Amino acid sequence: MSATVTPDTAKATKKNFLNALKEALTEEMERNPMMIIQGEDVGLLGGAFGVTEGLQEQFGTHRVVDMPISEAAIIGSAVGMALNGMTVVCEMQFIDFISCGFDQIVNNMATYHYRTAGEVNMPIVVRGPAGGYSGGALYHSQMNEAWFANSPGLQIVCPSTPSDAKGLLKAAIRSGNPTIFYEVKNLYRDSKIAEDLPEGDYLVPLGKAAIRRPGKDLTYVTYGQNVYHCLQAAETLAGQGIEAEVIDLRTLVPLDEATILESIKRTNRLVVVNEAPMTCGFAGEVVARMSDLAFEYLDAPPVRVTRLDTPVPWVEPLERYVLPSVDDIVNAGLRVAKF
Amino acid sequence: MSATTVSAKEGHKPPHQLLSKEDCLEIFKQLFLARYFDVRLIKEKKRGRLKGTLYSSHNQEAVIVGSLYGLESTDWISPIHRDMPGFFLKDAKFRWRDENRIGMSIKEVCSQVWGRSDSPGRARDNWSHIGRRSANIIHSTSMLAGTIPVAAGVAYADRMKGGNAVVVTYNGEGSTAQGVFHEAINYAAVHKLPVVTIIENNQWAYGTPTHLEYSLEDFARRADGYGIPGLVADGQDVFDVYDKVMEAVSFSRAGNGPSIVECKTFRAYGHGDHDDDRAAKYRPTQGVEEGRKRDPIAICRAKLLDWGYLSKEEAGLYMAEGKGSAQTTNEDFPPEVVEYLNEGIEFALASPVPPAEEGGKWVFKEIS
Ligand SMILES: Cc1ncc(C[n+]2csc(CCOP(=O)(O)OP(=O)(O)O)c2C)c(N)n1
Ligand SMILES: [Mg+2]
Numbered sequence: 001m002s003a004t005v006t007p008d009t010a011k012a013t014k015k016n017f018l019n020a021l022k023e024a025l026t027e028e029m030e031r032n033p034m035m036i037i038q039g040e041d042v043g044l045l046g047g048a049f050g051v052t053e054g055l056q057e058q059f060g061t062h063r064v065v066d067m068p069i070s071e072a073a074i075i076g077s078a079v080g081m082a083l084n085g086m087t088v089v090c091e092m093q094f095i096d097f098i099s100c101g102f103d104q105i106v107n108n109m110a111t112y113h114y115r116t117a118g119e120v121n122m123p124i125v126v127r128g129p130a131g132g133y134s135g136g137a138l139y140h141s142q143m144n145e146a147w148f149a150n151s152p153g154l155q156i157v158c159p160s161t162p163s164d165a166k167g168l169l170k171a172a173i174r175s176g177n178p179t180i181f182y183e184v185k186n187l188y189r190d191s192k193i194a195e196d197l198p199e200g201d202y203l204v205p206l207g208k209a210a211i212r213r214p215g216k217d218l219t220y221v222t223y224g225q226n227v228y229h230c231l232q233a234a235e236t237l238a239g240q241g242i243e244a245e246v247i248d249l250r251t252l253v254p255l256d257e258a259t260i261l262e263s264i265k266r267t268n269r270l271v272v273v274n275e276a277p278m279t280c281g282f283a284g285e286v287v288a289r290m291s292d293l294a295f296e297y298l299d300a301p302p303v304r305v306t307r308l309d310t311p312v313p314w315v316e317p318l319e320r321y322v323l324p325s326v327d328d329i330v331n332a333g334l335r336v337a338k339f
Numbered sequence: 340m341s342a343t344t345v346s347a348k349e350g351h352k353p354p355h356q357l358l359s360k361e362d363c364l365e366i367f368k369q370l371f372l373a374r375y376f377d378v379r380l381i382k383e384k385k386r387g388r389l390k391g392t393l394y395s396s397h398n399q400e401a402v403i404v405g406s407l408y409g410l411e412s413t414d415w416i417s418p419i420h421r422d423m424p425g426f427f428l429k430d431a432k433f434r435w436r437d438e439n440r441i442g443m444s445i446k447e448v449c450s451q452v453w454g455r456s457d458s459p460g461r462a463r464d465n466w467s468h469i470g471r472r473s474a475n476i477i478h479s480t481s482m483l484a485g486t487i488p489v490a491a492g493v494a495y496a497d498r499m500k501g502g503n504a505v506v507v508t509y510n511g512e513g514s515t516a517q518g519v520f521h522e523a524i525n526y527a528a529v530h531k532l533p534v535v536t537i538i539e540n541n542q543w544a545y546g547t548p549t550h551l552e553y554s555l556e557d558f559a560r561r562a563d564g565y566g567i568p569g570l571v572a573d574g575q576d577v578f579d580v581y582d583k584v585m586e587a588v589s590f591s592r593a594g595n596g597p598s599i600v601e602c603k604t605f606r607a608y609g610h611g612d613h614d615d616d617r618a619a620k621y622r623p624t625q626g627v628e629e630g631r632k633r634d635p636i637a638i639c640r641a642k643l644l645d646w647g648y649l650s651k652e653e654a655g656l657y658m659a660e661g662k663g664s665a666q667t668t669n670e671d672f673p674p675e676v677v678e679y680l681n682e683g684i685e686f687a688l689a690s691p692v693p694p695a696e697e698g699g700k701w702v703f704k705e706i707s
Contacts, residue, residue, distance in 0.1 A: 044621050045546025066551045068516030069483055069544055093545075100482060100517065135390070137465040139481030310702050314465045315454040318698035 015197045018188040020162035021051050021127075023197065024169040025089065029059050032087055035173070038065040038074055039091030048093050049129055049188055071101030078124045079109050087173060092128030095182060096142040101126075109178045110153035121176040125169065129185035130158075131225055132275055132307075132323050137314035143224065143276040148180045149253055149285065155206060156252040158182040160227040162195050164250055167204030175206060184225045193228075207254035211263070215245035218269035218336050221260055221286055223249040226273045226324065233329035242337050252282055257289060264294040269336040270302040275323055278306040300339030303332045354409065354585035355578040360648045365433055366408055366577055367643055370636050371659060371676045372435075373400035373424035378664035379680055380423075380452065381612060388688075389453065391466050394420040397664070398575075398607035401635035402539050404428060405572075405580025406507060406602070409588060412441045415493050415506040417477035417486040420467040421539060422509050423448070427683075429476060435679055443474050445683030455690035462693055463701075475504070483514035487523035487536060491597075494532040505533040505591045507584070512601075513544025513552050515561070524597060528565040531596035535587045538599060539574065541606035542630065545614070546621050558601040567597050574604030575633040578642065605630030608663070634660035 015023065029035055037052060037059075043066040046053030056064035067074050071092060078088035092098045098105070105126065112120050132141035148154045155177050159165040165183065172179040187193060212227060213234050220230040227248045234244040245263050249256065264270055270290055272283035283304040290302055308322040358366075377397045383389040396403060403425045407416065410429070418425035427435075429442030438444070443459070451458035451469045459471040460478070470478030477493060479486045490506040497504045514520065515538060527534040538558050542549055555561060562569025568590060572583035580602055587598040607630065609615035637660040643649040659671040669677050 040544075041546040044548075045617065048545070066547050068547075068552050069513045070516040070518065072518050073516070094481075097482065100519075135465075137468070138463075139468075308699050310699055311463075313463045313698045315462045315692060317695035318463065318693060321695040321698035 013196065014194045015162050016189055016191060016194040017162045017165050017183070018049065018051055020166040020197055021169060021183065022053070022055070024166040024173075025052065025055060026058070027201070028087075028089075028170055028173045029055065029063065034085060035087040035089070036063045036065060036081070037089045037091065038067050038078065040067055040069055040074075040093045042066060042091050047091060049185065051183075051188075052091065071097055071099075072104050075101040075109065075124075075126060076104040078126075079104060079112065079122065082122045082124050083112070083120055087123040088125075089173060090124065090126045092126060094136075094140050094142075095128035095130040095144065096139045098126065098128065098144065098180070102147075105148070105154070105178075105180075106151040110148075110151045112153075113177070114153055122178040123173065123176045125172045125179045125181050127169070127181035127183060129188070130182040131184045131186060132312045132319060133225065134186050135314065135316060135319065136312070138311045141312035141319075143182065143274065145180070145182060145252060146276055146281050149282055150280070153178065154253060155179040156182070157206065157250065158184070158223045158252065159250055160184065160187070160224055160248050161193060163197050163202070164204050164210070166197055167202050168206065168250060170201075171203045171206050174203070182224060186225055204250070206251045207256055209250055209256040209259040210248045211245060211259070212248050213244070213246040215243035215267065217243045217267055218271060218333055219245045219247060219260070219263040219267045220271050220273060220329070220333070221247045221249060222273040223252065224275065226275055226329075229324065229326050229329055230273055232326045233333055236326070236330050237333050237337070240334075242333065244333055255286070255289070257293060260286065260290060261293050264290060265297050268297055268299040269339070270294070270298065271305060271329070271332045271336055272302065273305045273324055273329055273332075275307055277309045278304055279309050281306050300336040303336055305329050305332045353578075353582045355581050358581075362408075362432075363643055363646070363648050366404060366581070367636075367639050368673060368676065369404045369408070369428055369431070370400050370577060370639055371657065371672050372679065373403055373428065374636060374659050375672045375676050375680055376424050376427075378667045379684075381664040383684070384612065391452065391454075392611040392613055393423070394467065394611050395606075395608045396421050396424060398631060398634060399539060399541055399604045400424065401577035401580050401639070402537070402574045402602040402604055405577040406509075406537055406584040406600075408432065408581055409585045410507065411504070413475065413502065413504045414588075415475040415477060415490070415497075415504055417470070417479060417490050417506070417508045418467070419479050419483075419486070419509050419511070421511060421541070423452075423467060425509065426469060426476060429474065441473075441475050443469070443471055443476060445679055446686040447471070449680075449683035449687035450690045453684075453687040453690070454692060455687050456693045457686070457690040461697060463697075477506075477508075482517075484510055484517035484520040484523070487520060487534070488526065490534050491523055491527040491530075491532050494527070494534050495530065498532070503592060505535060505588045507535045507537060507588070509537050509539060511544060512538050512540040512542075512549060512558070513547065515558065516552060524565050524567070524599070527597040528567050531594065533591035533594075534597040535584065535591055536597065536599045537584070538601045539604060540601055541604050543606050543610070543622070545610040546617070558599055562599040565597075567599065569599045569601070572600060572602045574602030575635045575638055577635055577639050605633075607631045631661070636660040
């Protein structure tokens with residue numbers, strides 16, 4: 001895996017999350033003539049959210065392909081293309097619809113390298129808009145990363161900033177491993193997080209977490225839009241004299257255990273936050289691993305803050321009720337801090 | 340049985356010829372009702388009184404009205420995002436307000452659209468994902484074509500109960516690419532289940548034209564592959580839709596199994612109202628103008644005039660056709676249509692938003 005290139009801020013311009021993704025796709029398409037993008041409405045329309053806008057004009061209809069509404073064909077054909085030497089980025093119109101291509105992912109794509117004793121690589125990224133807090137209801141709000149974390153062979157990535165979105169997407173495309181790439185749709189056009197993107201061939205290594213805020217009293221581990229909720233919670237706690245560290249995992253599989261462990265060694269307290277349901281969710285995995293690796297450093301039982309074990313309902317008060325709030329995160333922080 | 344024989348029987352009268360004048364006028368009025376629902380909701384959104392996305396059925400009303408009109412009260416339906424008016428038009432013939440009909444009321448549908456507690460699902464899922472078991476309306480998910488196997492199961496259960504219901508499912512032509520579309524119809528064919536799969540072929544699946552969705556002239560040919568009848572209707576002509584769906588429904592009710600009815604129509608505006616501006620870019624203007632020309636209200640009006648069911652003077656009233664929602668006013672619709680929707684909207688606005696804690700309820704049936 002290539003190392004992080006130092007950003008050349010002098011030449012950079014402010015970009016939002018969506019533009020960062022588009023830039024990553026454009027650069028990788030230019031770099032690799034055997035790479036294609038396929039999905040529903042990615043060409044003529046330029047994607048439901050516009051991530052691929054302009055790419056079909058630039059690369060042609062045979063490289064930016066409008067597919068029939070069949071997630072199984074979108075992903076299954078990518079497996080064949082990869083088998084025959086291509087690199088494929090598959091767009092799910094919403095990540096929720098990935099369920100319709102589930103078999104091709106977990107049984108075919110995820111296991112190919114394994115069952116061929118390493119003969120075959122699967123340079124495929126299945127990416128799409130994800131997440132709640134958006135009034136999207138049951139089928140336009142999901143974070144279903146746990147389904148795939150439980151399927152060995154899949155890398156799972158969930159960036160929270162434009163530059164990570166760019167660097168991680170490029171790294172995932174080049175990694176040669178199949179990747180499920182969660183894009184927080186709420187962040188796509190969020191101008192508050194728009195930033196100067198490093199120019200040049202900017203890659204962010206997979207499996208490396210980022211510390212978004214340093215702290216000494218407790219550690220929040222999270223990813224996706226909950227990063228911003230944890231930063232807000234840390235701000236609130238700081239007002240009460242509690243310094244929380246915020247770790248953005250960025251990559252779930254492979255997991256950067258070392259960064260979390262090192263943090264716990266300093267803070268001795270752990271709160272893990274994810275917006276998916278609690279039972280068998282990724283937060284539980286982090287807690288389990290740290291209960292093992294960091295037991296001797298923990299001064300309080302690790303705590304999870306997650307969605308209730310429910311679907312994501314539509315209307316706002318109900319949606320907010322089931323999803324983790326900043327208050328929930330603050331309270332969990334207080335609970336471990338005061339244990 | 341070959342694909343098109345059902346409608347080609349010698350000396351067979353098209354079902355719509357058996358409709359009374361009153362029926363034909365009711366059908367005409369239901370077209371207005373469907374159109375008004377659409378334009379009114381867009382207006383409500385523009386006024387800022389409503390959130391959410393409307394997948395407009397403007398110009399596709401004949402498919403909904405024509406397919407529902409001949410059904411029995413006890414039949415089941417599964418409308419999806421494009422078919423919002425179908426929820427309140429089921430079993431509505433001459434009795435829009437009858438609380439005992441087996442269908443949803445305009446009050447329930449508006450409560451759903453506005454996200455209020457008087458929606459049957461208490462606004463837990465959005466706009467088009469409604470239904471009510473006691474209204475014989477199947478609740479869809481977002482996953483396209485996902486209601487067809489459910490429809491087949493409903494049909495199976497009805498047969499187990501000794502019923503005689505037919506289940507009518509609605510699907511866009513784009514959704515026919517889903518594996519479950521094939522799997523479900525194949526199953527229904529094997530078990531001769533009374534499932535009528537309507538394909539609303541509006542020529543576009545979001546930003547994708549039909550030649551990139553499937554490689555067929557008529558979906559009737561796909562029916563051949565399952566050994567079931569496939570019919571093609573002019574989706575702009577409410578009476579042709581009525582005829583073809585009635586053929587299919589009678590075939591199913593007689594115990595012969597499922598069928599496919601393709602209704603050829605045209606999506607007049609964006610995929611959803613959020614997409615209107617982009618649609619203007621990805622769709623050639625000429626094709627759109629062409630597609631909007633055959634307005635189902637105008638076609639129905641001309642027939643009623645021709646059959647003498649409308650006088651020249653009556654036929655000159657309520658010109659809702661050929662206009663976008665912005666150009667349309669309440670005067671373009673029969674007053675009872677406007678009144679019906681007003682009732683629904685007023686009811687919805689008075690209905691409370693469900694309490695937040697309901698978000699945590701009903702994951703499981705409570706075991707006492
Ligand atoms: C399994 C699945 N994939 C993708 C989508 C996203 N999506 C919603 S509507 C739509 C287009 C549907 O086209 P069509 O079936 O022709 O129906 P229309 O909207 O034209 O009535 C798409 C791709 C979805 N709802 N379900
Ligand atoms: Mg369509």
